[in-house]
Amino acid sequence: MHLLSLKTTLFVVFVFALLSSLRVSGSDIWKREPQNPQPTSVSSQANTSPASPTSSGTSTSVPDPPDPNSPAILVQMTEPASAKNILYKIGSNITFGWKYSGDFASGYAPKSINVFAQSSLDQNNYYTIAANATGNTTKVIWITATESSLPMATYRLYICDERGLTGVPMPGALSVFSGLQFGMYTPRGRTDLPAVLLARERT
Numbered sequence: 001m002h003l004l005s006l007k008t009t010l011f012v013v014f015v016f017a018l019l020s021s022l023r024v025s026g027s028d029i030w031k032r033e034p035q036n037p038q039p040t041s042v043s044s045q046a047n048t049s050p051a052s053p054t055s056s057g058t059s060t061s062v063p064d065p066p067d068p069n070s071p072a073i074l075v076q077m078t079e080p081a082s083a084k085n086i087l088y089k090i091g092s093n094i095t096f097g098w099k100y101s102g103d104f105a106s107g108y109a110p111k112s113i114n115v116f117a118q119s120s121l122d123q124n125n126y127y128t129i130a131a132n133a134t135g136n137t138t139k140v141i142w143i144t145a146t147e148s149s150l151p152m153a154t155y156r157l158y159i160c161d162e163r164g165l166t167g168v169p170m171p172g173a174l175s176v177f178s179g180l181q182f183g184m185y186t187p188r189g190r191t192d193l194p195a196v197l198l199a200r201e202r203t
Helices: 002-032 187-192
Strands: 075-079 087-089 093-100 112-119 127-134 139-143 153-161 177-185
Touching (some): 075 177, 127 139
Parallel strands (some): 087 177
Antiparallel strands (some): 075 093, 093 139, 112 127, 112 153
8 A cells, every 4th residue: 555655646746747848848939939929010111212223224415404595496497598489399309408507415315307398278186297316407398299198388397306296396406397488279270379379389
């Protein structure tokens, strides 16, 4: 009986020691690894700061402002040589040539040239003579035979750069040109044109 009691006591001591060991190990694990750890936050600072330029990127240089006292560059027609009583036959090839009144400011030369004609009978439409021609273009040919319908009327010529017909005049840059008027006729309808346009025919 005494021996059984001793064995029971030793068993209880062993179990108690084992439980104590497990309790200490579990407590240590709890301290080192929280049961519900918070997620690690990722800083967004790298996304909010401006991106650094790379060697492969392209940069666009902004030209220096032109001298405010410099005049705008004007178109001066060289062909036709005269700006009065100009008459062309519908179906013919018409050459328009020009030069400029001065040198463009650095960075303000035309990147492209556009040339249009507008009939006095329809001021909502333009006939495209040249579109996005190279910036150094100073002569164009209008092949009127390719136009589907050209009314017999007075026309106005427009020349502008890539900013279009609404481009605002600025120092050292091209000013929109609209200073040439000319008449166009069909051979059977010449007498319908104003007398001032009949005074000179150019073919």
